[in-house]
Amino acid sequence: MSVMDVLQHSELFLELTPEQIERIAALGREAIYDAGDIIISEGGRSDEVYVICNGMVEVEVAQGTVHDVPGVPQLSSIVRLGQGQMFGEMALVDSGTRSATVRCAQDGTVLFAIPHIDFWDLFESDYQIGFIVMRNIAADLSFKLRHRNLQTRLAGGGA
Amino acid sequence: MIYKVSYVIIGRSHPGEIVNMDTPPRVGDQIQLGDELFEIIEVVDLIPPRGEFAYLHATCKPVENES
Numbered sequence: 001m002s003v004m005d006v007l008q009h010s011e012l013f014l015e016l017t018p019e020q021i022e023r024i025a026a027l028g029r030e031a032i033y034d035a036g037d038i039i040i041s042e043g044g045r046s047d048e049v050y051v052i053c054n055g056m057v058e059v060e061v062a063q064g065t066v067h068d069v070p071g072v073p074q075l076s077s078i079v080r081l082g083q084g085q086m087f088g089e090m091a092l093v094d095s096g097t098r099s100a101t102v103r104c105a106q107d108g109t110v111l112f113a114i115p116h117i118d119f120w121d122l123f124e125s126d127y128q129i130g131f132i133v134m135r136n137i138a139a140d141l142s143f144k145l146r147h148r149n150l151q152t153r154l155a156g157g158g159a
Numbered sequence: 160m161i162y163k164v165s166y167v168i169i170g171r172s173h174p175g176e177i178v179n180m181d182t183p184p185r186v187g188d189q190i191q192l193g194d195e196l197f198e199i200i201e202v203v204d205l206i207p208p209r210g211e212f213a214y215l216h217a218t219c220k221p222v223e224n225e226s
Contacts, residue, residue, distance in 0.1 A: 009211070082176060
């Protein structure tokens with residue numbers, strides 16, 4: 001499946017026309033990672049949003065209060081994301097630093113990376129694309145929150 | 160239809176997965192998440208479908224090694 005095929009079936013681009021998706025695809029680049037590679041680091045500068053075209057990544061957060069823990073932080077995995085999922089979207093929305101570390105979990109994982117600044121320029125020049133993409137990002141963040149809520153509820157249910 | 164599935168694991172420390180599937184998960188199916196095999200014990204619609212996407216949650220438990 002080509003990158004364009006994956007993007008056309010990614011929730012990030014749901015309800016966009018093929019022409020609109022092509023405009024977004026022209027902004028990005030492909031990147032390939034192997035298992036164990038760090039793609040983004042918690043607390044780091046954020047300038048791209050990613051769509052997983054193929055493979056798997058693991059999202060990890062540091063345990064404890066970051067400033068109170070000397071040395072390398074202990075990372076705890078919170079979710080694994082597969083083909084079609086996105087990450088890096090929180091920083092696109094709020095311009096904050098990276099909220100989690102994302103590590104590649106499978107050799108040959110293919111990502112499509114879109115620079116935040118180019119995405120925002122496109123949104124401001126085409127409000128319809130901007131509205132649809134931001135709604136899709138909100139829906140994805142909501143889905144991830146529901147996943148986390150279920151994890152917490154089921155873990156607390158005597159699992 | 161694309162089935163966006165939230166897999167949550169009980170009975171073991173595991174972060175779960177969010178993946179797009181071509182077919183919906185069903186109770187009793189076994190699924191490999193990472194290097195481990197799990198059995199699906201519950202499937203629910205998480206939110207209403209939108210466009211070509213259906214949104215599901217599946218609770219899974221580790222498959223016991225019978226050897």
